[in-house]
Amino acid sequence: MLADRELRNTNLDVVLYGAGAAGWLEPAKGPARDALVAAWNDATVAVENDAQLTAGERVAALYGALELARLDVAKGAKAPPADARLQERIRTRVRWAADSVTDEHELQGDINTMAGVLDDAGMVDDARQLLAEKGSATVAPYYYISWQAELEEDAGHGPEAVRLYRQAWQGARAGGSAAGMTPLRWGTTYLEKTMQLAPDATAAVRTDGDVILGDVLATSDAFAGGNWIRLQAIAKALDEWAKDQPARAGIAAALRAKIQSACPALAADGADSPGARCRSLAAPSPAAG
Numbered sequence: 001m002l003a004d005r006e007l008r009n010t011n012l013d014v015v016l017y018g019a020g021a022a023g024w025l026e027p028a029k030g031p032a033r034d035a036l037v038a039a040w041n042d043a044t045v046a047v048e049n050d051a052q053l054t055a056g057e058r059v060a061a062l063y064g065a066l067e068l069a070r071l072d073v074a075k076g077a078k079a080p081p082a083d084a085r086l087q088e089r090i091r092t093r094v095r096w097a098a099d100s101v102t103d104e105h106e107l108q109g110d111i112n113t114m115a116g117v118l119d120d121a122g123m124v125d126d127a128r129q130l131l132a133e134k135g136s137a138t139v140a141p142y143y144y145i146s147w148q149a150e151l152e153e154d155a156g157h158g159p160e161a162v163r164l165y166r167q168a169w170q171g172a173r174a175g176g177s178a179a180g181m182t183p184l185r186w187g188t189t190y191l192e193k194t195m196q197l198a199p200d201a202t203a204a205v206r207t208d209g210d211v212i213l214g215d216v217l218a219t220s221d222a223f224a225g226g227n228w229i230r231l232q233a234i235a236k237a238l239d240e241w242a243k244d245q246p247a248r249a250g251i252a253a254a255l256r257a258k259i260q261s262a263c264p265a266l267a268a269d270g271a272d273s274p275g276a277r278c279r280s281l282a283a284p285s286p287a288a289g
Contacts, residue, residue: 002043009053015043016060019067029072037068044068048093055097056110062090062117081122090121098134108138115147124151142171142186149193158197165190166208173215187212188230195241199248205241206251209234213255217262223274231259235281256282 001007001015008015022040026033047053047061069086070079082090094114101107111134118127128151135144149164165186172186191209194201216222216231223231235256242252260282268275 002039005046005050008043008046009050012047012053012057015040015047016057016064017067019044019064020071022068023071037071041065041068054106054110055101056106056113059093059097059110059113059117062093063120065089066117066120079120079122087121087123090117090123091126094118094126094130098130102137104137104139107134108140108143111135111138111144115144119151124155127151140172140175142168142175145171146186146189153193153197162190162194162198162201165193166204169208169212184212184216184227184230187215188234191234192237195237199241202248202251205248206254209251209255210258213258217259222262223266223277228277231281235259 001011014021019040022033022036026036044061044064047064048058050058065086066079066082069082073079081087094117097110097114101110111130114134115127115130118124118130128148131144131148131151135141135148138144145164146168149161149168152164153161169183169186169190173183175182187208191205191212194204194208198204213234216227219227221227238252238255242248259278263275263278263282266275266278267273270276
């Protein structure tokens with residue numbers, strides 16, 4: 001399969017994302033394993049250079065190369081950065097792909113692969129640069145702004161992370177109707193990260209929290225599906241943020257009052273009705289004190 005182009009491309013997911021199988025097909029170090037790893041590495045290079053495959057598929061070949069390089073990393077252990085030679089191979093291929101793909105819809109998925117490979121290889125600065133340079137050219141830039149925020153958070157740059165999380169929320173909100181699951185998803189992430197990384201930013205929590213809740217409460221399915229899950233997450237985060245903090249508790253109470261204002265208009269039949277769910281969020285949980 002690895003050596004045959006037709007078989008290889010028919011089983012592309014296995015070749016690119018199942019390379020760890022080499023470790024249990026040949027668990028013992030020695031000539032047999034070396035031969036299998038060499039053949040699998042040759043297959044990843046062949047995929048990388050196959051002009052009939054998409055740019056995303058060709059970049060994804062690097063996931064296989066990374067997995068092969070880490071066969072002996074203990075399960076659960078943090079994967080080490082790729083060695084310098086593999087990093088340069090990754091950098092070159094990602095640069096080629098970033099310059100080759102111009103359609104914003106195709107780029108949306110391919111940037112995910114490119115930045116993911118860079119991040120997985122320990123090339124965080126390269127990933128950050130790629131997201132900053134190419135994320136805005138995709139159909140949904142807010143997705144990649146949020147990813148930039150995660151990288152800044154991981155680097156300990158709290159204020160910059162919060163700024164980017166907010167930018168991602170605003171981008172999601174501007175990308176279509178303000179109400180709905182997509183802006184709420186990024187809005188709740190921003191609000192939770194603000195409470196976590198900048199807990200004294202009370203004005204932002206109050207003002208932006210009011211907008212985020214107002215958007216979702218204006219929908220007909222605010223207390224259903226993913227919206228309901230996100231509202232529960234906001235309520236829990238508010239409990240934790242406001243605990244033993246009187247000034248914050250006042251803001252949390254004001255946001256809960258906004259939720260409560262929507263309850264009377266909702267169907268209230270049954271313990272799990274929209275009205276019942278709404279009322280369950282209108283008061284702090286017992287754990288909040």
